[in-house]
Amino acid sequence: MDSVASTLAAQYHKVIDPLNARPRQAAVTTTAVALTLSLAWVLKDFHAWRSFGTGGTPPTWAGYWRMTKIRLNRMLLFGKDDLCDPSPLSSSGPQYLDPAAIPTREGPRPAIMARTMPQRQVPYKAGTADAGVEERVRTMMASLAAKHPSILDLRPSKTEGGSTDAIYAKPALETLNDKARDNKLLGTEIAHAHPSDGSLHVWLSEADAKIVVEKGWGMRFPLKFIDKGWAMVYAPRTMAEADVVERIVRAGIAWVSGVEV
Incomplete structure (x- = not known):
């Protein structure tokens, strides 16, 4: 009986283990692709940021990360703030444009x-x-x-x-x-x-x-x-x-x- 059980167990693992490995392999592959695409986007965005001027921030990775944090904070905290909306501005006070x-x-x-x-x-x-x-x-x-x-x-x-x-x-x-x-x-x-x-x-x-x-x-x-x-x-x-x-x-x-x- 022990030999039969051992044989059945071996056959079970021979079939099941590859099936269990496939999701893990797929997850690893998906993660690797996502990281590669993310890195490519960051590199492209970094070079675009430098080419358009950096708003006074040093054109370095540290400067880029600083601006990216401002960008993320604005998206999270002021995402609905339409900068084309003049209502936050006052009409009172000095005026030099007619x-x-x-x-x-x-x-x-x-x-x-x-x-x-x-x-x-x-x-x-x-x-x-x-x-x-x-x-x-x-x-x-x-x-x-x-x-x-x-x-x-x-x-x-x-x-x-x-x-x-x-x-x-x-x-x-x-x-x-x-x-x-x-x-x-x-x-x-x-x-x-x-x-x-x-x-x-x-x-x-x-x-x-x-x-x-x-x-x-x-x-x-x-x-x-x-x-x-x-x-x-x-x-x-x-x-x-x-x-x-x-x-x-x-x-x-x-x-x-x-x-x-």
Whole structure:
């Protein structure tokens, strides 16, 4: 009987053990594939993050992880916060943009990159913008600084980690906004353009930022601890749109420097 039992047991394990091993092998294979795909996505996302500018964060893996945590926290805590919604912004206080003179931007809002920082739009396809528009945006900060040297400085953008030029209000201005004197994150920075997509960040009064969002020219900044007037402005596609964008930047100059230009 013992020999029969041993034989039956051996035959049982010969049949059952491979069956038990198959789910384990499948699980290992599935896990390996998932890890490979995840690693590939992370590598692609990391390089895309660096190529679009890092929002002032060092372009390292540590910087990427810091921005990824902000991205995840925003998805979990503020997932329903529509940055195109102007309602969190107040209409009271100083205003340098005339709502009647700011047309509603034509067409749909541009697609936005799927990350919190840096805040960027998906670049327009080549040839979408009229001739000369991209160059005008690229040189807009230098041009304004050259026209108004008594109130503006042109320096690498602190908020963009020095990756692009920005205009700053001169710190010694008697008319300088008190918020700029006290704000350690923005300082006296007024505006900068992003070479990767042609969009801009501009520090506006809250009332002006609301006009920009309401009229479809931009969106609110995603980080709650930054002044509410710090807004993203979409890349212009025509010279007429570039005129509006420059008007918005000039409103930022007036707000921060206290001098209308």
